[in-house]
Amino acid sequence: MIFREKIEYAITGNVEYIINLLAKHNVAINRPIVKNDRCFVKISSNDREKVEKILKNYGKKFELIKVYGKGINIKKLAKKHLFWVGVIISTLAIFFYSQTIINVQIIGLKRIDESTVYQAVLSEIKPPIYVTKNLMNKIEKTVMNIDGISYVSAKKEGRTLKVNIVEELSKIDKLDTQNLISVKASEEGMITKIVVYGGTCLVKVGDKVSKGQELIAPYHLNADGDKKPTLAFGKIEAKITKEIQLTYSNEREYNERFLQEYDEQTRLVKEGLSKDEKYLGTHFFVKNVDKSIVCSIYYDIITRIA
Amino acid sequence: MNFIKESFNYKITIIGGKELCIEGHKGLSHYNENEIGVRVKGGNITLTGDGLYVNEINEDELIIKGKVSSLGVSK
Numbered sequence: 192m193i194f195r196e197k198i199e200y201a202i203t204g205n206v207e208y209i210i211n212l213l214a215k216h217n218v219a220i221n222r223p224i225v226k227n228d229r230c231f232v233k234i235s236s237n238d239r240e241k242v243e244k245i246l247k248n249y250g251k252k253f254e255l256i257k258v259y260g261k262g263i264n265i266k267k268l269a270k271k272h273l274f275w276v277g278v279i280i281s282t283l284a285i286f287f288y289s290q291t292i293i294n295v296q297i298i299g300l301k302r303i304d305e306s307t308v309y310q311a312v313l314s315e316i317k318p319p320i321y322v323t324k325n326l327m328n329k330i331e332k333t334v335m336n337i338d339g340i341s342y343v344s345a346k347k348e349g350r351t352l353k354v355n356i357v358e359e360l361s362k363i364d365k366l367d368t369q370n371l372i373s374v375k376a377s378e379e380g381m382i383t384k385i386v387v388y389g390g391t392c393l394v395k396v397g398d399k400v401s402k403g404q405e406l407i408a409p410y411h412l413n414a415d416g417d418k419k420p421t422l423a424f425g426k427i428e429a430k431i432t433k434e435i436q437l438t439y440s441n442e443r444e445y446n447e448r449f450l451q452e453y454d455e456q457t458r459l460v461k462e463g464l465s466k467d468e469k470y471l472g473t474h475f476f477v478k479n480v481d482k483s484i485v486c487s488i489y490y491d492i493i494t495r496i497a
Numbered sequence: 498m499n500f501i502k503e504s505f506n507y508k509i510t511i512i513g514g515k516e517l518c519i520e521g522h523k524g525l526s527h528y529n530e531n532e533i534g535v536r537v538k539g540g541n542i543t544l545t546g547d548g549l550y551v552n553e554i555n556e557d558e559l560i561i562k563g564k565v566s567s568l569g570v571s572k
Contacts, residue, residue, distance in 0.1 A: 206525075206528050207525040207526060207527055207528050207534075210524070210525050210528065210551065211524035214554045214555055214556055214559075215556065217555060217556040219553065219554070219555045220553070220554045220555075221552070221553055222551065222552060222553075223528075223550070223551055223554075224550070225528065225529065
């Protein structure tokens, strides 16, 4: 029963006697009212059978006047509205299923071992689980306790819990104004993406840069145009070209062998790419050099150069 | 049961002259809106006032509401 019902009876007889009789049998009575030799009492529906039995045993005339407040009996409701109960239960089940976390994704780690953070998160939750706001705050606090983390933000995206982390600056990253280092290109290529966290970017997307070229200078310009030393820090991606040369001495047989080796080399290059790298395409040139055949294969790859 | 009730059989609490609680009662002796008589061990309590009514009663406790003007205990 969800809501308690109250039942009002009109009982004929001496008021004091009726009240004492019911009170003696531990029936709670609310506001008995006396009208025309009848006592109107309100009792809880739980006491209904008990009250009627007492009154019958003591030969008291009674009449049920009113039932206050509709009680909801889950069993009765379930039998009566089986279909709708099923619909509600399945809707709730689908809702909780869709809100259940099954994946945990850690974002923003560079130096700290990802498994350490995973363990910290999994110490609070064991997917699949319904994650509440409180639980997310708990996860954030637990991850914050790991050394080297300065900020944590956990949020739910679909069925994935994304834990965004900002690591503390390492000693190298901390600004040494005496020895400022600029960010330089590690490889030759064409810039495709620039993200600068600190310093002044000296290149733009589409620029061709050579290996060792300065990309981010360790200063920023203030309103007066003065250079203020700062830490040069950023992420620059570029399209680079990797070259592989295959040489064949026999002109007649090279074609078949080259095709085989070309496929094999392409497979190796694709497999060797890291998560951040992207394979764009390939092209090749064939030329005669001193009676032998030199085949140059060029692979276009987008990779991080700084 | 607290110490007072154990020692003196019943306990009366009056709240602002508008609500009265009797613990350890033995039933009502008379009941109307101007006077309510309550039996207790070793005597009778008579309440007079206006618009008196029993707000709640069970085996041990009785709550009376209304404007209480006097309270008398007789043996």
